[in-house]
Amino acid sequence: MISKPKRAILRVSAALASLGLTLASGACAGLNEQKTSQGAHSQQSGPIEVVASINQWGSLAQEIGGSAVHVTSIVNTTSVDAHDFEPKTTDIATIQKAQVVVTNGAGYDQWAQKSITKNATSISAAEAIGASTGDNPHLWFSKDARNAMATELKETFCRKMPDSSDAITARYNSWQKKENALEKSMKRFAKEYDDAPYAATESVAYYLLDDLGLKDKTPKGYARSAAAEGEPAPADLQAFKELISSRNVDLLINNTQEASDTTNILTGTAGRSEVPVVDVSEQMPEDVTTLTDWMQRLLEEVRKALGDFKASEATHRKVDTNQRQDNADSGANGTTNPNAGDSHGTGDANNGGAPSNEGQQDPGK
Template sequence: MTFSANIGKAVAAVMACAIMVSVGGCGSSASDGATSSSSSTAGTTITVVASINQWGMLAKEIGGDKVSVTSILGTTNVDAHDFEPQTSDIATISKATVLIVNGAGYDEWATKATTAADTVVNAADTVGASDGDNPHLWFSSDARTAVAKEIADAYGKADPSAKTYFSQRLATWKKSESELEKTMAVFSKEHPNATYAATESVAYYLMSDLKLTDVTPQSYTQAMLNDSEPAPADIQKMQKTLTSKTASLLINNPQEESDMTAMITKAADDAGVPVVDVTEQVPDNATGLIAWMNSLISQFDKALADDQSDESGQADQNGVSDSSSGQSDSSSSDPSNSADSAGE
């Protein structure tokens, strides 16, 4: 069985589990970037506001039909780092019973508005991350698990009568996350020597969970983490990492596009290094946070498999060429020339 088939089996298991906690589609907009999701219920519905839809989707998966979730930033068409909330967004936050923020400097506009909520779940505080750390915490399996528990606890505090319900939802979600971890293990086993470079460190935690080696030049990465433009020398190092095929894969964040990233992705294309786009916000076609992770892993697997197939085909062509060359050498009148060629 090929590694793609192994990944496919693992993916199917994840999807079967994920369906049990699927959030379905997004609802009406609260602002240009906001999305909401709610279900009618006979009891009291907890008003939940998430700064970003990554945590908003998780909030809905844990809360089920006992929560109404609004994500302020809920589209991949907005640059998360430059997002400025509207007055209506701040008003929405002020009405939250449970407010979920990312922290680590990613959504300061939301963390500054946390005083009105009864309960605040801060993902960065939950896992011990601080400003200056990589803020893309939703890509970390450990962070997702820790935040899911915090959310369930917050719901139990807001509605003690439904505490058992939330605990059961959390347990179901954990099974789905566990299946995803198995998929990651299969991927890691099938791609033990895979490396990657990234135009921006959006997927760092996911790639770490997949045990892919980051070969992005450190000076380039540091500049991007500092929200500054890498120096020309750093960009050249990045391009060389791709043209030399030191990286098996290039991760590109389409929400952070620039002339610089266009040059880097072109270098990858020219070198035959596969490029996979990874957004910060959850795409519209994703049904949940884990389903999104699963989709990304499938894309990585396909990109690496296709690249490996291309290299194998090229090696076969080279083998035919070498064989023809060898036949020509063997017909040479000077046997030593053949020996020299073979030695080379």
């Protein structure tokens, strides 16, 4: 994942990009005034052909462009793992015919970036905020990246279709209003749950949870293995299980597109320990149409999970108290409580079924 100093740099880069493009919004609207001198023959005659490598950014392009664009997203389902995606010949051909290609960057979709022709306009989320290969590439979960990409898309579409610049700018302003409302909700959430601890089977939603003010307690050894898409060492997996069973985290984030035996063990341990699990996919789910709506829904799911954890604390405190009393009584009678040391009944996390999910963690640091 991106370090705190690096994230600060990215926030500055995103802020500068947003400021520059905001100042340019008047120029975007003013393109209509230039078209007379340029001549009608220089104007885009139909919808701009936009191809996005993934549906997260494709949905944003559609939201900003509206009828001025025709958007095709290559990876557009949660049943596909974008990390291992192999494009078909037709996918490459689609990209090469595009007028605008929207990619994520940061090593996430190199197959798409390699296919962009010289005649196409390239818009990259990583370039927009200064991220690079090796950083956590799940940039759509970052408010900085969403803002930077929205302004990049607006300016590009305005340049290519000046006749539609007023409508494009209006759609951008509408999007900005929704995003601002979301970010206000996130700030209120951060004040309410400041530094609440969580762990993740994979770093998919790191930026979102950082924006929400939560504290990542995922064991470092496990996180490094997940980032390298490898299996964790037994000691690292055991440390993770103990972190959950001791209820030292308030929730577990689970990437549903990276399910494995390891992640099943962790989600199973969470279930037995009454630590809520929040499932998060990488690609945008089919039942949501905009990034903002998706982020709002995830915020509410995290809020509910934290509320559920808090509600279960009283029960677990009572169990712990009773367990200590049972142990004391057993000691006085010269017997041993067979359940001693397992106050939450977690036992061996390898036993029993569990909610499926994953355990990887993209190029992170």
